[in-house]
Each structure stands twice: as structure tokens, then as C-alpha cells.
Amino acid sequence: MATNGNGKVPSRMRHLAIIVFAREPIPGRTKSRLIPAVGCEKAARLADAFIRDTLAKAHELKPAELVIAGAAPGGAHRSRYFRCLAREYSAWIYDQGPGDLGQRMMRALRPFTNSGGALLLGTDTPTLPATMLARSASLLKEAPVVLAPTLDGGYYLVGVRGPLPDIFRGVKWGQPCVMSETLQRLRERGHPYRLGPWWYDVDRPGDLAMLCAHLKRRLELPAARALNIGREIPCPATAVALRELGLS
DSSP: OOOOTTSOOOOOOTTOEEEEEEEOOOTTTSOTTTHHHHOHHHHHHHHHHHHHHHHHHHHHTOOSEEEEEEEOTTOGGGOHHHHHHHHHTTOEEEEOOSSOHHHHHHHHHGGGOSTTOEEEEOSSOTTOOHHHHHHHHHHTTTSSEEEEEBTTSSEEEEEEOSSOOOOOTTOOTTSTTHHHHHHHHHHHTTOOOEEOOOBOOOOSHHHHHHHHHHHTTOOSSGGGGGOOOOSSOSOHHHHHHHHHTTOO
16 A cells, blocks of 8 residues: 555545546557657557556555546547556546647546545656655645656646646647746746655656666666665566566
8 A cells, every 4th residue: 555755554535536647558659759769569568567557556545536537549438458447447537638738638637626636647657656646645735736847847747626727728748848837837826836756757768778777776877876766666567568578
């Protein structure tokens, strides 16, 4: 079971929804920035492992709702892949729909932000410890917006409790300014917020090398020295995929 930052087991989050934001891992259509290094099939296999590890950690927190906000050809509800995951993790499916990343995140968050609020979580941080996810959930009790930053200038998690602020419009998605632009919009609108624990995401070949080094407890990469994943591997599906693909 997940614990909070103080090592204590959190109470059941009866009113919190956790939304896992994912794209169906179809070869050639997912993890495109990894394809030049590992190929279409391996990139899709890794994407599948990332999704499964993210869902497993979200499920551990026992939220009131576990939602897969999926993107798939023909719609997430028609995806056999997402339907199987929904059964396995006792989740239900919500289609991301059209639009840029900000529009799709707004659409996924909107039905769930009242009551205990919602955490929307990407799937590119497979080594994120469950304790850090629980920490962001706790911070949402202190402020109506939580953002958890990544090393590349973006964020892997956004939490909202109460009215959904219009903070994603006009953000230059995929650029290093994503976090700073979103924070600027929060400040301009006077919305209180908290920052969750920072972590690294895995988008590019260099990130994949860091992931492998991190799991092996190696210290060749400077950033890996600052990360502590504890004794338990927080991403068993990813560790298996890396081994089976000959990448670890």
C-alpha cells in the first residue's frame, strides 16, 4: 500500500479521483521520440509498461474513482487495450477527445474536480515512487491546484480541487517553458497552488539511459545521484520490459 511522505499509510481517499492520461501504445504512434533509438515495437512495448506501472500505483491509493483518460483510434471506449486495463485495475474509461494537450486535459479533469478533487497523472514517469504520488494527493487538501514538475520544464501531474481554472490555454506544449507558463497563468489569476515532488520523465533516448541507470543504482549520470527509489523497484512492468527488450 502507498504511504505518505512521513511514511504513514494514508486513509482511503474516498473523494479523490485519479486520472491516468494515456495513449494506446500502437507501434509507430507512441513514444515517437524514442523510436529513432529503439524502434517502433520496442517503444510501444515500453509505453505499455509505463501505463501499467502508473495504473498500479494509482490503484494502490484506493481513490474514489480510477479513470483511464485514453486516446485511441476510433475512441478509447472501443479500444480492446483500454477495456482490458479497465477490468484489470477496476478503472473506467474516459475518452480524451480532440484538441491540443491543454484542451484534452481540461476535458478529462472537468467531471471530477468537485468534492475531493482530481489528480491527472501522465505515464512517462515510471520510476515515480508511490509515496510521491501520495504526497501530491495530500497537497491537494492544502491548495486547489497542485503541479508536480519534471526536469525538462514540464510537469507530470496536475491536481485540481473545486472550480477548474483556465490555465492551459496558449501554453506551448512540448517546450521547456510549459511549467513556467502554467505557473504564470495561476499567478495572474490569483489561484493558490502547491508544487508536488519533482521527478524525471522518459521521453528521449537520454531519459531512457537515465531510467536504466537509475534502476541499476548506477551513479554514472549526475542526475541519478539525487534520486532515491528505495529498495523496492517502483516500476516492475518497466523493469521486465527493459530486460526482455535487451535494454537494461
